[in-house]
Amino acid sequence: MAADVLVLGAGPAGLAIASELVPLGLKVVGLAADDPASPWQNTYGIWADELDQLNLSHLLEYRWSNCVSYFGAEPVSLGRDYGLFDREKLQGHWLGRSAGMSWRRGLAAELSHDERGSQVTTRDGDVLTARLVIDTTGHDPVFVRRPVLGPVAAQAAYGIVGTFSADPVPPGQFVLMDYRSDHLSEQERLAPPTFLYAMDLGGGRFFVEETSLALAPPVPIEVLEDRLRRRLAHRGVAVVHVQHEERCLFPMNLPLPDLRQRVMGFGGAASLVHPASGYLVGSLLRRAPGLAAAIATALAGGDRSGAQVAEAAWAALWTPELVRKHGIYQFGLEKLMRFSEQELRQFFSTFFALPEAQWFGFLTNTLSLSELVAAMVRLFALAPADVRWGLMQPKGREVSLLWRAVRG
Numbered sequence: 545m546a547a548d549v550l551v552l553g554a555g556p557a558g559l560a561i562a563s564e565l566v567p568l569g570l571k572v573v574g575l576a577a578d579d580p581a582s583p584w585q586n587t588y589g590i591w592a593d594e595l596d597q598l599n600l601s602h603l604l605e606y607r608w609s610n611c612v613s614y615f616g617a618e619p620v621s622l623g624r625d626y627g628l629f630d631r632e633k634l635q636g637h638w639l640g641r642s643a644g645m646s647w648r649r650g651l652a653a654e655l656s657h658d659e660r661g662s663q664v665t666t667r668d669g670d671v672l673t674a675r676l677v678i679d680t681t682g683h684d685p686v687f688v689r690r691p692v693l694g695p696v697a698a699q700a701a702y703g704i705v706g707t708f709s710a711d712p713v714p715p716g717q718f719v720l721m722d723y724r725s726d727h728l729s730e731q732e733r734l735a736p737p738t739f740l741y742a743m744d745l746g747g748g749r750f751f752v753e754e755t756s757l758a759l760a761p762p763v764p765i766e767v768l769e770d771r772l773r774r775r776l777a778h779r780g781v782a783v784v785h786v787q788h789e790e791r792c793l794f795p796m797n798l799p800l801p802d803l804r805q806r807v808m809g810f811g812g813a814a815s816l817v818h819p820a821s822g823y824l825v826g827s828l829l830r831r832a833p834g835l836a837a838a839i840a841t842a843l844a845g846g847d848r849s850g851a852q853v854a855e856a857a858w859a860a861l862w863t864p865e866l867v868r869k870h871g872i873y874q875f876g877l878e879k880l881m882r883f884s885e886q887e888l889r890q891f892f893s894t895f896f897a898l899p900e901a902q903w904f905g906f907l908t909n910t911l912s913l914s915e916l917v918a919a920m921v922r923l924f925a926l927a928p929a930d931v932r933w934g935l936m937q938p939k940g941r942e943v944s945l946l947w948r949a950v951r952g
């Protein structure tokens with residue numbers, strides 16, 4: 545019997561959407577390369593308030609209240625809690641909610657459609673049919689199509705979980721961005737800036753990660769690794785034991801997918817990663833329930849064609865307001881990518897001096913369109929003259945990105 549929904553992929557996006565569809569009584573089948581319960585490798589961070597608002601803060605393994613950034617010599621207190629997910633709990637939460645569905649092992653290879661629904665053929669030749677297929681196979685999806693609008697900028701990072709000869713950050717502290725660069729030569733400071741993202745994990749263990757905002761082409765991992773070790777050495781810190789290494793590379797400014805296509809997307813596949821911050825998990829948790837409800841409603845009208853169901857799903861995921869905001873974020877990221885280290889420091893210093901509700905809402909994509917514009921206008925008004933000048937100068941793709949954002 546055909547499923548109502550076939551979910552391709554068992555990463556955070558696949559599990560998140562499945563966990564909202566199953567409780568609505570839909571027949572959901574999943575297809576993934578591995579066991580959906582096999583452990584995830586990435587470390588997932590989130591602002592703790594995002595989980596508090598969803599009553600899900602029990603999914604955190606770590607929570608810090610002492611959260612700072614460095615845009616100059618002195619730390620700036622962020623005044624908001626930050627957390628790291630307990631990956632097993634997060635995965636278990638989603639798997640528990642979707643316990644009624646069945647998972648098949650395999651890799652989706654071909655897709656075809658008819659009036660009623662869609663058919664996916666795996667590499668092994670198995671055929672699965674459903675009224676709606678949701679592709680959650682990540683940033684380079686197997687079926688979802690996106691227009692090509694120029695080079696895609698990627699965030700790159702190299703991190704170590706381990707023990708060190710001295711504390712890389714003060715006990716109990718989380719550092720969102722440490723832009724101090726006194727360990728680099730004048731010449732090196734002209735290269736694309738990178739910052740330290742770091743936290744005390746307790747028990748003598750720390751996570752330290754050298755990160756670049758987003759760049760096309762991305763900062764090479766070897767450069768990040770070298771910079772991390774030199775940054776630590778400059779503070780008299782040596783790595784004693786490496787428990788885990790994280791090599792991170794994912795696209796930040798992916799264009800929106802074609803919203804008229806028959807296959808639905810979610811997560812990285814549907815360009816849901818926040819173009820300015822690189823975060824995704826909070827938005828999966830917030831957006832999955834509404835998307836699932838829209839899909840259930842569309843499927844309940846049994847006379848709807850597969851194309852109409854997909855259309856309703858895309859319209860629920862990417863509302864006109866979210867499309868416009870995505871365009872504004874894309875424009876903003878394009879600006880930041882051109883900033884020198886000095887300009888970035890000044891920019892972020894001004895950004896985190898905005899009222900908390902504004903910078904937090906900006907980073908979590910929870911402001912309305914008018915609130916987002918108001919935050920940006922305020923940021924512009926408060927910024928030092930050279931940052932303002934940098935924000936005003938149109939360069940490269942910025943004009944077309946701005947036009948796209950305005951047009952929606």
Ligand SMILES: Cc1cc2nc3c(=O)[nH]c(=O)nc-3n(C[C@H](O)[C@H](O)[C@H](O)COP(=O)(O)OP(=O)(O)OC[C@H]3O[C@@H](n4cnc5c(N)ncnc54)[C@H](O)[C@@H]3O)c2cc1C
Nearest residue numbers: 553554555556557588589652681682792811812823824825
């Ligand atoms: C190192 C790293 C750190 C990150 N840190 C954070 C963070 O702190 N906070 C945050 O919010 N975001 C973070 N992100 C961004 C984002 O949350 C992750 O990229 C996230 O894993 C994307 O989820 P996804 O489910 O869309 O895709 P993925 O996690 O890539 O999952 C894709 C799934 O599809 C399956 N698949 C692939 N091809 C096929 C196929 N042909 N058929 C069937 N199945 C297939 C895969 O096996 C996998 O199960 C990070 C990303 C990386 C790379």
